[in-house]
Amino acid sequence: PIRVAVTGAAGQIGYSLLFRIASGEMLGPDQPVIIQGLELPMALGALEGVAMELTDCGFPLLHGIETSSNPDEAFGDADVVMLVGSKPRGPGMLRSDLIRENGPIFIGQGKSIDANAAADAKIIVVGNPCNTNCLIAAAQAKRIPKANWTAMTRLDHNRAIGQLAQKAGVGAGDIDGVTIWGNHSPTMVPDIDRATIGGKPVADTLDAAWLADEFDGTVRTRGKAIINARGKSSAASAANAALDHIHDWFLGTGDSPYVSMAVPSKGDYGIPEGLIFSFPCRITAPWQYEIVTGLDLSDSVRDKMQGTIDELVGERESVSDLL
């Protein structure tokens, strides 16, 4: 079995995620899994309840469900690590406060993963601010390769696809070639210059003014719109995106040429090296991704990209003592 460690496993996202991991949707219909859930001590009882429900589903691929509030135990021999739990943003808290509050958690978890997980473990950070939390955790790694530390912008990617599909009146499967650049924050850059609907450029089907204004703004601020409508942040769609990220990293992107993943920059497109930045990534073999290079970016995308680069550089500076 593949061992999958999930933090914040009793939270909203965890409750959507664990059942789908156990059913085989993430790692394929023939791949047995063992789930190792980590929770804060106060939420361990709730996690044990979730574990009981998982048992009660009788999933054929689920070979075990372990629960713990000890990171060293929960990350032990894990092949896949999904860092979902983090400190939520409280009332009046700035993004910079949130980054500082989460820093120590991700230092501790990064150290523990590096010491206890499988030597080639694959990590996705979902807990916000996910790019910089990932940067902090990855900085602790001495054994696990830096390239294995990734953060989630797949929800933003899927949101962009959803908007285009809805507007064009087609299924999401007809959309391809979308990219999210940068940070998982409102500075992200949804890029549809190479996107297609049923194989034709998006600009041939959809109104240019809608694409430039409404589409862009909707994708960037979708998280807030969900909170306003639902009274709670995105959970099932976030779990779905985390599942897609790991699924595609392992099993490939099917007919799509690439997907958006926040991964360590190697300097491509002038992005400062080391930043955890969302790029178009293609999967070349199971658990092997490659940043798609050489794309010709429009002036408009380049201009917007500077904003997200500046934000991520600022976030990195604000935690430089933790790296």
Ligand code: NAX
């Ligand atoms: P919840 O508050 O429902 O659940 C979080 C769980 O994490 C809680 O059960 C809590 O006990 C646990 N937890 C907190 N600190 C922990 C620690 N140090 N170790 C282990 N467990 C810990 O939040 P939920 O809605 O599930 O969201 C989880 C995270 O995902 C948040 O940080 C949220 O901001 C982030 N999101 C990221 C998204 C993305 O696209 N990257 C989108 C969705 C979501 O907003």
